[in-house]
Amino acid sequence: MCLSSLASRIPVRFQEPMRFWNTWGVGGIAKAVMPITSESALAEVRRASSDAGDRLFILGEGSNVLVLDGGIDGWVILLRDDPSPPEIVRSWGNSVEIRVSAGYPLRRLVNWSVRRRLSGLEFAVGIPGTVGGAVAGNAGAQGRSIGDLVSFVRTLEVDGTFSDWGKGDLTFAYRSSPFAGGTSWVTSVGLVLSLSSDGLVRQRLRHFASLRKGQPKNSRTAGCVFKNPPGGSAGLMLDSAGCKGLSVGGAMVSREHANFIENLGDATSDDILKLIDICRSRVRDQFGVNLELEIKVIGDGAL
Ligand SMILES: Cc1cc2nc3c(=O)[nH]c(=O)nc-3n(C[C@H](O)[C@H](O)[C@H](O)COP(=O)(O)OP(=O)(O)OC[C@H]3O[C@@H](n4cnc5c(N)ncnc54)[C@H](O)[C@@H]3O)c2cc1C
Incomplete structure (x- = not known):
């Protein structure tokens, strides 16, 4: 076939x-x-x-x-756009384990858990994308990441068979997971959340949402372009290297947050790549640090 x-x-x-x-x-x-x-x-x-x-x-x-x-x-x-809601698998003490499909939108999962007073995912408020994409890239913010909550993962392999990964099989690191290579596709995920009070969960949500205030809204971006180097902040380095507002073609380094590149309307990937090179060399010249990409480059010609 x-x-x-x-x-x-x-x-x-x-x-x-x-x-x-x-x-x-x-x-x-x-x-x-x-x-x-x-x-x-x-x-x-x-x-x-x-x-x-x-x-x-x-x-x-x-x-x-x-x-x-x-x-x-x-x-x-x-x-993407999987409409099946998450399900509760089991609970013990204050812990609640849920199963959610990889195609379920992460922002809907955050809302779902807040409505049930389940704490743990508040850091993910404002992160777009799917649960599968978040687990593959170990998405996170403010020192927290989704991998910390993952209890099991089901994947689809190249030959069409499924594999089940327990917690002991899973090694997550900063923006990386065993699924980052694109060979094993994440199809569903187990997450352990904690039952809390409505007030506390909503307070944590507001706290994490407020930390996003300095990021560009209503513009086309892919989140942070570069990973933070060990012990440092890519955004602060880019800012101090004078990258804010630099532009190539239709792409511009955000004036609000130097680690975001905005498509002003007619940017090409080539514009974005050239801007990435300029930013990287400015930071290398000023700090001697070679920033690594957080975004994944895909398509013909990608390494
Ligand atoms: C405004 C904005 C803010 C953002 N803020 C953050 C942030 O705070 N923290 C953060 O970590 N990220 C952030 N991001 C980046 C992005 O939203 C996350 O990395 C998100 O988790 C990616 O999910 P996605 O479904 O869009 O993945 P995609 O972009 O579609 O894919 C990303 C990678 O994951 C792989 N992948 C996707 N689905 C699967 C699957 N089911 N199985 C295996 N591999 C898969 C793809 O092959 C690709 O390599 C932000 C992006 C934007 C635009």
Whole structure:
């Protein structure tokens, strides 16, 4: 079976501009884009591709990627917008373990847990994307990250079989997980949250939301471009190196937060890459630090 044969049942967009499928709004044409919400459809696609040898890329909401202007010579599977709500698996003492699908939006999960007085995810307020994307990149803020809460992960492998990962199999580090390579696709996740009081959970939510005030809103970005170097802040270094407001083509380093690059409307990936190079060399010259990318560069020509 080949992927095209699934097109009668699963909607496929052939020769699709990737700029419609990431928050930066840039990137060339993909051979095909397949939005998928369910685990069973995802398994069908993976099995079909392993039979036919098609190249597959997995994305959620595309809020942490830079898709190159050369596009993607392969099928992009978008695991997102899964409407199935999280379920409570078990609880003991104040701890509550939930299971949530990888395609479920992270912001909805934060709201879901706050409504149930479940504490733990408040740090994630304001982080766009899917649960799967968050776990693959170990998304976090203010020294907390989703990996700290993960109790199990179910993944779909290249041959279409599922693997179950227990806590002991999982090693998360700063913005990295065992799933970052794109081989094992996260399909569902267990998280352990703590039952708290309504007032406390909402207070923590407001606290974390207030820490985001200095970030650009209503502009097209992919969050922080660079990782913080050990013991330092990429944003502060970029700011002190005079990067705020620098621009190339339609891309500009945010005037509000130097670690964000905004698409002013007609930016290309190439503009963003050139700006990244300029920022990186300014920080290298001033601090002797080589900033590493937090965003993932994907597409033909990406390393
Ligand atoms: C305004 C703004 C603020 C942000 N703030 C933060 C922040 O505070 N902290 C933070 O960590 N990030 C932040 N981000 C970045 C981004 O939102 C997160 O990294 C998010 O978790 C990415 O989820 P996604 O579904 O969009 O992943 P995508 O961007 O679609 O994918 C990112 C990577 O994960 C892989 N991936 C996606 N889904 C899966 C899956 N199911 N299985 C395996 N691999 C998968 C992709 O192949 C890709 O390599 C911000 C972004 C924006 C635009």
